Amino acid sequence: MSGSAGDNGSGPRSRPTMRDIAAQTGVSPMSVSRALRGDPGVSEATRAQVLAAVKAFGYQPNEFARQLRTGGPTHVIALVVGHLANPFYAQFAVGVERVAAQHGTRLMIMSTNNDLANERQVINDLRARQVDGVIIVPATPDHRHLAELGGPGSPVVFATTPPNGVEASSVIVDDFGGMRELCGRLLAAGHRRIGLLRLNRAMWTGSERFRGFAAAHAEQGVRFDERLITEHAGDSHWAMRETRRLLRLSDPPSAVIAANNLMTIGALRAVRDAGSDITLAGFDDIEVADLFQRSLTLVTFNADQLGERSAEVLFERQRPRTTGTGDGERRPSGPPVRDVLPTKLISYGEPLRAP
Amino acid sequence: MSGSAGDNGSGPRSRPTMRDIAAQTGVSPMSVSRALRGDPGVSEATRAQVLAAVKAFGYQPNEFARQLRTGGPTHVIALVVGHLANPFYAQFAVGVERVAAQHGTRLMIMSTNNDLANERQVINDLRARQVDGVIIVPATPDHRHLAELGGPGSPVVFATTPPNGVEASSVIVDDFGGMRELCGRLLAAGHRRIGLLRLNRAMWTGSERFRGFAAAHAEQGVRFDERLITEHAGDSHWAMRETRRLLRLSDPPSAVIAANNLMTIGALRAVRDAGSDITLAGFDDIEVADLFQRSLTLVTFNADQLGERSAEVLFERQRPRTTGTGDGERRPSGPPVRDVLPTKLISYGEPLRAP
Numbered sequence: 047m048s049g050s051a052g053d054n055g056s057g058p059r060s061r062p063t064m065r066d067i068a069a070q071t072g073v074s075p076m077s078v079s080r081a082l083r084g085d086p087g088v089s090e091a092t093r094a095q096v097l098a099a100v101k102a103f104g105y106q107p108n109e110f111a112r113q114l115r116t117g118g119p120t121h122v123i124a125l126v127v128g129h130l131a132n133p134f135y136a137q138f139a140v141g142v143e144r145v146a147a148q149h150g151t152r153l154m155i156m157s158t159n160n161d162l163a164n165e166r167q168v169i170n171d172l173r174a175r176q177v178d179g180v181i182i183v184p185a186t187p188d189h190r191h192l193a194e195l196g197g198p199g200s201p202v203v204f205a206t207t208p209p210n211g212v213e214a215s216s217v218i219v220d221d222f223g224g225m226r227e228l229c230g231r232l233l234a235a236g237h238r239r240i241g242l243l244r245l246n247r248a249m250w251t252g253s254e255r256f257r258g259f260a261a262a263h264a265e266q267g268v269r270f271d272e273r274l275i276t277e278h279a280g281d282s283h284w285a286m287r288e289t290r291r292l293l294r295l296s297d298p299p300s301a302v303i304a305a306n307n308l309m310t311i312g313a314l315r316a317v318r319d320a321g322s323d324i325t326l327a328g329f330d331d332i333e334v335a336d337l338f339q340r341s342l343t344l345v346t347f348n349a350d351q352l353g354e355r356s357a358e359v360l361f362e363r364q365r366p367r368t369t370g371t372g373d374g375e376r377r378p379s380g381p382p383v384r385d386v387l388p389t390k391l392i393s394y395g396e397p398l399r400a401p
Numbered sequence: 402m403s404g405s406a407g408d409n410g411s412g413p414r415s416r417p418t419m420r421d422i423a424a425q426t427g428v429s430p431m432s433v434s435r436a437l438r439g440d441p442g443v444s445e446a447t448r449a450q451v452l453a454a455v456k457a458f459g460y461q462p463n464e465f466a467r468q469l470r471t472g473g474p475t476h477v478i479a480l481v482v483g484h485l486a487n488p489f490y491a492q493f494a495v496g497v498e499r500v501a502a503q504h505g506t507r508l509m510i511m512s513t514n515n516d517l518a519n520e521r522q523v524i525n526d527l528r529a530r531q532v533d534g535v536i537i538v539p540a541t542p543d544h545r546h547l548a549e550l551g552g553p554g555s556p557v558v559f560a561t562t563p564p565n566g567v568e569a570s571s572v573i574v575d576d577f578g579g580m581r582e583l584c585g586r587l588l589a590a591g592h593r594r595i596g597l598l599r600l601n602r603a604m605w606t607g608s609e610r611f612r613g614f615a616a617a618h619a620e621q622g623v624r625f626d627e628r629l630i631t632e633h634a635g636d637s638h639w640a641m642r643e644t645r646r647l648l649r650l651s652d653p654p655s656a657v658i659a660a661n662n663l664m665t666i667g668a669l670r671a672v673r674d675a676g677s678d679i680t681l682a683g684f685d686d687i688e689v690a691d692l693f694q695r696s697l698t699l700v701t702f703n704a705d706q707l708g709e710r711s712a713e714v715l716f717e718r719q720r721p722r723t724t725g726t727g728d729g730e731r732r733p734s735g736p737p738v739r740d741v742l743p744t745k746l747i748s749y750g751e752p753l754r755a756p
Contacts, residue, residue, distance in 0.1 A: 076431075122526055130491050130494045130495050130498060130510075131491055131492060131495050132491075133488055133491065135491070136485050136486055136487075136488065136490070136491050137486060139485045139512075140485050140486050143485065143512060143514075152511060152522060152523060152526055153511065153512070154509050154510070154511055154526075155485075155509070155510040155511070156507060156508065156509055156510070157494075157498060157508070159498075167507060168507060171477055171507055171509075311689060311692070314692055315691070315692065318692065318694075334666060334689060334693075336670070337666070337669055337670065337673065337692075337693050337695075338689075338692050338693065338694070339673075339693070339694045339695070340692075340694070
């Protein structure tokens with residue numbers, strides 16, 4: 047039970063509810079609800095009494111609660127990301143938000159910190175809140191628990207990682223092709239010992255980017271040295287230490303590839319500290335890479351565009367329902383799609399050169 | 402009305418509601434609700450019938466809707482920020498999220514794009530969703546429309562900007578002191594013509610940082626040249642153009658201060674393109690400033706800590722209510738507080754030097 051009518055004094059109050067209004071006016075919660083909806087079955091006298099109590103309590107007639115009851119659209123979509131601190135997600139969110147705004151819909155962002163328990167809790171929050179749709183960057187490789195993320199009326203789009211064990215649309219990046227192109231260019235320039243700071247192999251991006259690295263080597267008949275490949279979830283401190291270790295090997299690599307933006311930052315710090323002119327490359331764009339005043343080649347894609355496309359796919363999944371009250375109820379439509387965004391190599395400073 | 406029971410075929414469905422369950426079972430929505438709550442007034446037979454229909458429809462007994470009715474805590478707080486693309490907000494959110502997690506509470510982020518109309522819409526979303534509290538970086542100088550942001554049971558904390566026209570707690574940065582210290586150091590080093598890329602004067606941070614600039618000049622008896630001061634909401638492209646203009650003046654400044662992180666990035670690009678060795682300084686930390694390989698002094702504060710502190714103040718505002726059902730209803734407590742985070746000067750490369 048919420049704070050009773052007696053709480054309505056000068057002290058702090060808890061959130062007033064429809065029951066408070068009902069208790070105050072002596073009419074049933076159902077009639078309060080009807081009065082607020084403008085239901086003609088409620089007398090003018092009762093309506094006036096209810097409105098006076100609503101005003102006295104500072105009660106907010108809850109449009110959202112009404113939507114929950116009727117199952118209509120809430121005009122809010124959710125974006126579930128891994129780490130808030132990675133600037134990739136910020137750019138991605140900007141793209142999602144732009145398209146959502148075009149559809150008169152607001153964006154709500156929640157983070158999982160790439161943790162399954164957090165992801166489950168966020169899912170519960172979202173189910174309860176019944177958003178109109180969800181764009182998710184999944185935290186773990188198995189997605190069966192995401193099957194009914196937003197409920198049957200609330201489509202889900204997977205971003206950066208295709209769904210595994212569940213049917214849903216996805217918008218991903220050409221992780222394989224981008225890494226294959228980058229690594230192929232390094233090999234073509236004459237590099238034979240290429241270090242790789244790779245992402246966790248259980249992650250889609252981790253396994254795809256590694257597959258591109260291996261494919262480029264196979265295509266040019268070069269065997270890679272396993273000792274130059276090291277694996278991590280991908281943070282800059284770890285990447286700095288690992289790059290330092292690679293530089294100190296008796297037979298060091300002539301080039302190092304970092305498999306994501308944060309690892310590229312760490313690798314840059316290690317080569318700066320070592321005064322090394324090793325060839326450095328990375329996956330993901332870095333907005334201020336032009337200011338590093340050091341040669342660096344990046345496999346880039348437009349994170350903003352990835353967000354836009356994910357939101358477009360989400361809204362395409364919803365088809366306004368023309369029957370009923372005309373309130374624009376939406377429902378998923380058509381088979382799942384998988385969109386793949388291309389990547390582009392960008393060199394800052396000198397382009398990729400021979401060892 | 403939502404999809405009727407007849408929709409429960411093989412085709413796509415809209416979100417099932419309690420009314421669907423009621424229609425299917427022939428009991429009233431109120432009784433469905435009672436059955437799901439485990440109300441002893443509902444017969445076992447009815448409960449079994451309701452649960453079977455719930456299963457058939459894939460209906461989610463809505464815990465959140467229950468919370469809305471009872472006014473209990475939702476274990477979700479909201480963070481309302483200006484621009485998602487500014488890395489400051491990402492770091493800030495990480496701090497908020499950490500403290501929220503310690504309180505078993507999830508974080509929901511929404512953005513206003515520093516636009517009043519957007520801010521109003523986000524406020525409506527939040528009122529409807531009745532979060533347990535809101536941390537807001539306000540979009541505009543007048544905050545009266547934010548007075549009852551989360552409703553009376555849902556405290557609000559202003560971050561980076563103190564409330565104006567409304568009573569609320571706030572956690573802000575020592576904008577005045579930080580800029581005064583930076584500018585004082587430049588003057589002490591002998592700089593007499595200091596350019597300033599300032600933020601919009603209607604913003605708290607804009608006016609406070611400018612006040613620090615002016616105070617340092619007054620304290621050292623130096624008059625600043627208005628022609629070296631230029632004002633903007635603060636983006637990097639604008640800052641690049643303005644810095645270029647300052648460098649080309651017949652009597653250019655010997656030092657330039659950029660009043661936020663994005664403007665510092667723009668100024669860095671302009672001085673790099675011009676090959677200028679002008680003294681450059683900025684407000685806000687830049688995570689990769691050590692990689693720019695150029696002398697740069699920054700007024701820094703810990704955005705993560707600003708987020709933590711804002712969340713701590715928010716949770717301090719809530720006092721578990723021990724009377725009632727023991728469901729831990731919370732309510733604001735005590736007078737508003739204002740916390741001010743200190744700043745710290747950090748020099749990359751050479752420390753501030755004479756012109």
